[in-house]
Amino acid sequence: MCLPDSSSVDGPLVGKLPVGEPGGKLGGGLRLPPIVNQTMNTASNSATSASRSIHAIAMLSCAAALCALVGSCATVPGPAPLVGSGGAAPATEPASVLFQAVPFSALPGWSNDTPSAALPSFAASCRALITRPESAAMWRPACAAASVVAARDDAGARAFFEAQFTPYQVTAADGADAGRVTGYYEPLLKGSRVRNDRYRYPLYAPPDDLLTVDLGEIVPELKSERVRGRLEGKRVVPYWSRAEISAGRVKLAGRELVWVDDPIEAFFVHVQGSARIQLADRTTLRIGYADQNGHPYRSIGRALVERGELTLEQASMQGIKAWARQHPDKLPSLLDENPSYVFFREIERAPEHAIDGPIGALGVPLAAGRTIAVDTRFLPLGAPVFLATTYPLSNAPLQRLVLAQDTGGAIRGALRADFFWGTGDDAGRNAGRMNQTGSMWLLWPKGSLPADVAQRGVRQLPAAP
Numbered sequence: 001m002c003l004p005d006s007s008s009v010d011g012p013l014v015g016k017l018p019v020g021e022p023g024g025k026l027g028g029g030l031r032l033p034p035i036v037n038q039t040m041n042t043a044s045n046s047a048t049s050a051s052r053s054i055h056a057i058a059m060l061s062c063a064a065a066l067c068a069l070v071g072s073c074a075t076v077p078g079p080a081p082l083v084g085s086g087g088a089a090p091a092t093e094p095a096s097v098l099f100q101a102v103p104f105s106a107l108p109g110w111s112n113d114t115p116s117a118a119l120p121s122f123a124a125s126c127r128a129l130i131t132r133p134e135s136a137a138m139w140r141p142a143c144a145a146a147s148v149v150a151a152r153d154d155a156g157a158r159a160f161f162e163a164q165f166t167p168y169q170v171t172a173a174d175g176a177d178a179g180r181v182t183g184y185y186e187p188l189l190k191g192s193r194v195r196n197d198r199y200r201y202p203l204y205a206p207p208d209d210l211l212t213v214d215l216g217e218i219v220p221e222l223k224s225e226r227v228r229g230r231l232e233g234k235r236v237v238p239y240w241s242r243a244e245i246s247a248g249r250v251k252l253a254g255r256e257l258v259w260v261d262d263p264i265e266a267f268f269v270h271v272q273g274s275a276r277i278q279l280a281d282r283t284t285l286r287i288g289y290a291d292q293n294g295h296p297y298r299s300i301g302r303a304l305v306e307r308g309e310l311t312l313e314q315a316s317m318q319g320i321k322a323w324a325r326q327h328p329d330k331l332p333s334l335l336d337e338n339p340s341y342v343f344f345r346e347i348e349r350a351p352e353h354a355i356d357g358p359i360g361a362l363g364v365p366l367a368a369g370r371t372i373a374v375d376t377r378f379l380p381l382g383a384p385v386f387l388a389t390t391y392p393l394s395n396a397p398l399q400r401l402v403l404a405q406d407t408g409g410a411i412r413g414a415l416r417a418d419f420f421w422g423t424g425d426d427a428g429r430n431a432g433r434m435n436q437t438g439s440m441w442l443l444w445p446k447g448s449l450p451a452d453v454a455q456r457g458v459r460q461l462p463a464a465p
Contacts, residue, residue, distance in 0.1 A: 096173040097170060097171070097172060097173065097378040097379075097414035098170075098171040098172070098173065099168035099169070099170065099171075099442060099444075099449075099450045100168060100169045100171060101166055101167070101168055102167050102168070102169050102441065103167070104161075104162050104167055106167070106169070106441075107167055107386045107388070107399075107441055108388045108397070108399055109388060109397055109399025109400070110158075110386065110399075111158075112399070113154075113158075113399065113400045113401055114154050114400075115154060115157040115158050115161055115401050116149070116151065116152050116153055116154045116156070116157040117369075117370060117400075118157070118370050118384065118400070118401040118402065118403065119146060119149060119151070119157055120354050120355055120367060120370075121355065121366075121367045121370045121371060121402075121403040121405065122146055122384060122403060123143075123146060123147070123354070124353070124354075124355060124362075124364035124365060124367075124403075124405070125362065125364065125382040125383070125384075125403050125405060126139060126142075126143035126146065127364060128362050128363055128364055128381075128382055129143070129382045130143055135382070138445050138448050139382075139445060141164070141445070142164040142165065142445050145160060145163070145164055146160060146164075161384065161401070161443065164445060164446060165384065165443040165444060165445060165446060166443070166444055166445075166446055167386060167441040167442070167443055168441060168442045168443075168444055168450055169439070169440075169441050170378075170379070170414055170415060170439070170440045170441065170442055171414075171415075172413070172414050172415055173414075176415060177415070177439055178415060178437050178438060178439045179413060179414070179415025179416050179417070179437070179438065179439075179440075180413075180415070180416055180417075180435070180436070180437065180438075181387070181389040181416075181417045181418070181419055181434065181435075181436045181437065181438035182417075182418050182419070182431075182434055182435055182436075183392065183418065183419045183420075183421050183430055183431035183432070183433075183434030184272055184273075184373070184408070184418050184419070184420055184421070184431050185272060185420070185421045185422060185423065185424075185427035185428045185430070185431040186272060186274050186275060186276060186357070186358045186422065186423040186424075186427070187265065187268060187269055187272055187274075187275040187276070187423075187424075187428065188275070188276045188278070188423055188424040188425070189260050189261075189262075189265055189269070189275055189276070189277050189278070190260070190261065190277070190278050190279075191258045191259055191260040191261070191277040191278070191279060191285070192258065192259050192279065192280060193258060193259075193279065193285075194259070195256070195259045196259075198261050199259035199260060199261050200259060200261070201259060201260050201261065201262065201263050201266040202252075202256040202257075202258070202259050202266075203256070203257050203258050203259075203260065203266060203269060203275075203287060203344050204252050204255045204256060204257065204343050204344065205255045205256075205257055205290060205343055205344060205345060206255070206290050206291040206343040206345075207250050207251065207252055207255060207343070208251075209230045209231070209250070209251075210228060210230065210239055210291060210293070210343070211228065211229050211230055211231065211236065211239075212226055212227075212228060212291065213226060213227050213228070213229060213236065214226050215227065224376075227294055228291070228292060228293055228294025229294060238294060238295070239293040239294050239295070240293060240341075241293070241295050241336075241339035241341070242293070242295070242335065242336055242338055242339050242340065242341045243336035243339065245293070245341050246332065246335075246336060255343075257285075257287055257344055257345075257346055258277050258279075258285055258287065260277065263324070263331060263332075263335070264320070264321050264324035264325070264331065265321075267300075267335055268317065268321075269287075269342075269344075270340070270341065270342040273288065273289040273342065273358075273408075274286070274287060274288040274289060274344075274347075274358035274359070275287055276423055285346065286346070286347045286348075286349070286358065287344040287345065287346055287347065288344060288345060288347045288358055288359050289342060289343075289344065289345075290343050290344050290345035291342075291343045292340060292341065292342050292343065293339075293340065293341040293342075293343075295339035295340045295341070296339065296340060296409075297338060297340040297409055297410065298337055298338045298339060298340070299338070300320060300334050300335065300337060300338055301315040301316075301319075301320055302315070303334060303337045303338075304320065304323060304334070309323060309327075310323060316432050316433065317428065317431070317432035318429070318432055340409075347359055349365075353365050355367045357371075357420075357422075357423070358423075360373070360405040360406035360407075360420075361373070361376075361381060361405065361406045361407040362381045362382055362405040362406070364405055366405055366406060366420050367403075367420075368420060368421060368422025368423070368427065369400070369402075369419075369420070369421065369422065370400070370401070370402050370403060370420075371402060371403055371405050371406060371419075371420040372385060372387060372402045372403070372404055372405075372406070372417045372418060372419055372420065373404075373405075373406035373407050373408045373411050373417065373418035373420070374404045374406075374407065374411060374416070374417055374418075375407070375411050375412055375413055375414065375416055376407055378413070378414035379404050379414070379440075379442060380404065380450075381404055381405060381406075381407070382403070382404065382405065383403070383404050383442055383443065383444065384401055384402070384403055384404075384442075384443040385401075385402055385403070385404050385417075385440050385441065385442055385443065386399075386400070386401050386402075386440065386441040386443065387399070387400060387401075387402050387417060387419070387438055387439075387440055388438055388439045388440075388441075389417075389419070389436045389437065389438030389439075390436045390437075390438075391430075391434075391436075392430055392433035392434040392435075392436065393433050398419075398436075398438075401443075402419070406418070406420065415438075415439070415440065417438060417440060419431075419434060421434075
């Protein structure tokens with residue numbers, strides 16, 4: 001899952017990786033060493049009963065305070081973000097994205113992909129898309145056609161996508177057709193439901209005093225933007241930072257979901273946005289993003305480089321973990337430099353889900369190697385996307401059909417993507433090293449245009465010759 005937090009040298013998110021972090025998600029084409037990002041799943045049905053949502057009727061009297069909050073609390077992209085990667089948002093972000101229709105033959109590696117492997121993820125997207133009034137009519141024909149394609153039938157799957165969709169090359173307003181692709185993963189840790197001498201580091205459910213304010217209910221122009229805060233008397237003020245939470249300013253007793261045995265691993269669960277925890281009784285607990293304190297993410301990898309503790313080349317996820325274990329006395333102050341703090345919820349696998357993965361921003365499980373996190377201001381959740389990039393630290397082509405099913409706070413820009421590698425140490429190594437360049441093609445149902453659902457500033461170019 002992608003979360004709005006990351007740990008990369010240039011400034012990231014949860015679960016996704018920016019430059020200098022594991023995977024440089026959505027930004028993965030620069031050849032900088034990977035650092036780690038976070039991605040947040042904001043698409044959970046609710047942030048749990050512990051988190052309250054304030055609606056317009058209750059907030060009209062606080063409009064002035066909210067305007068101030070927009071500057072002091074990080075806004076979180078509306079619809080969504082399991083597990084992902086992040087990088088700092090560019091100083092100036094493009095105001096629009098361009099879509100140009102192209103033939104499937106223009107997609108590099110399309111004929112060599114195994115598109116049947118993406119069908120389970122497409123079916124998961126369909127379950128979400130056809131239940132939403134604004135998207136049901138557009139997606140229902142393709143979803144129905146997909147249901148009759150046989151499993152592992154690559155020829156049939158390829159014919160299905162070619163019959164139902166038109167590819168549109170994604171281009172930024174400045175003409176760029178390639179961006180950064182990072183990676184993220186789901187950590188696999190050992191833990192306990194109760195604290196003991198070994199398991200001392202908690203992962204919390206959202207606290208009762210954390211408020212989520214939907215700005216679009218007050219100012220329509222801020223649709224899909226939300227801020228986090230808390231009440232102080234009659235005022236809404238920024239929520240506590242990581243340092244303040246760690247210092248005990250928040251009453252979190254009883255909100256512990258699970259305890260783990262390593263503080264740096266616990267931190268990277270915040271970065272990735274989800275985790276599987278193996279308990280002593282050999283059962284496995286899965287946790288996912290529930291909410292976040294509203295503060296912007298600051299990369300601890302960048303902080304270590306600025307301090308002179310690590311070089312840029314050493315500031316990967318693996319390098320950061322190694323430094324943490326060599327300097328346990330310095331670790332608390334380092335972690336506190338990232339004011340962002342993530343809260344979690346326990347996730348049970350739904351019997352109708354064929355994919356056993358963390359839940360992304362779309363509200364469906366993520367499949368390893370077939371899911372990306374995107375910036376939903378430019379690319380819609382649920383849609384198929386053809387991704388052309390390279391494997392971590394190499395020039396070997398990584399060209400395949402994926403589904404846009406997650407988001408992340410560090411995933412900013414039309415050409416930014418965070419590639420989900422899966423669960424466990426091997427996935428983590430790939431995610432931590434991924435910081436590549438890549439291009440994307442949005443696959444959109446025939447008979448409609450991408451601009452029909454774009455949120456803002458989207459222009460469509462004529463089809464390529």
